[in-house]
Amino acid sequence: MSIELDSIDRIIIQATQAGLPLTPRPYHDIAEKIDIPVDVVMRRIQVMLENGVIRRIGAVPNHYALGWSANGMTVWDVPDEHIDTLGQQVGALEFVSHCYQRPRIMPDWNYNLFAMVHGRDREEVETKTAQIAELLGKNCKAHTILYSTKILKKTGLRI
Amino acid sequence: MWQMDTTDKAIINRLQGGLPVCERPYQVMAEQFGIGEDELISRLENLLTQKVLTRFGPMFQIERMGGAFSLAAMKIPEADFERVTAMVNTLPEVAHNYRREHAFNMWFVLATEKPEGIIQAIARIESQTGYPVYNMPKEKEFFVGARFTA
Structure with missing residues (x-):
């Protein structure tokens, strides 16, 4: 199954692939940076979570540092x-x-x-x-x- | 030397699961750890600085966007390993690359926006390095669920 992404999705992916801002309102900060209304940004991210384009938003641990060497x-x-x-x-x-x-x-x-x-x-x-x-x-x-x-x-x- | 405390461990374990999409997601999560939003943010910054976390943010599944992933392996003579590593790592399509103890001693994941990008990246690596690339795309996924408890 392939999901059709439009240019807004692509801009959001490019703005977040290095990581989510560690600021109190991270989605607002992304929205401001890419000049797209925050409700659109949040809705697009929610849809991508639901259809699996985004597996999850979270921490990616370095398993070596956690002792899983x-x-x-x-x-x-x-x-x-x-x-x-x-x-x-x-x-x-x-x-x-x-x-x-x-x-x-x-x-x-x-x-x-x-x-x-x-x-x-x-x-x-x-x-x-x-x-x-x-x-x-x-x-x-x-x-x-x-x-x-x-x-x-x-x-x-x-x- | 800095050491993780129980709050850091709880953050690592819980935040592998997922951050909500809302106005103040860190505040929502911070409440669960019994700390303030500022403290959660500074702990996450520190865990990234200490390289306990490699990344914090969305994890994308490129196949769902019509792109492709593949695992590829190479057998590189020891004397040439560094040169080939530098060449392979230059390609933006190489998402991660591991050295492993085996005749097949280099294993990397290619991620491309279009399925044909995999073959193009492999062709480029072969021509630049002079070694064959063994392409092993997944044929079936039985389980993916890496969870590391801190």
């Missing part, structure tokens, strides 16, 4: 015909933050299920990964964990 992208080779069921089961685990099906790129990359697992250390990530392996059982032909060792860039979306 081990970040493991676990990747799994599971049968394509069962991936819907298996993906939903893995995604439902409370410690999995993102879970996607992605294409295999043979012969270099035979993993089709990705599940992001965070822990305070690698041991915690490995314990959680073992739980996923147990859940997948014989459906898992191969898996590995790719730990992140450095954030090279993190700016988020820019249009």
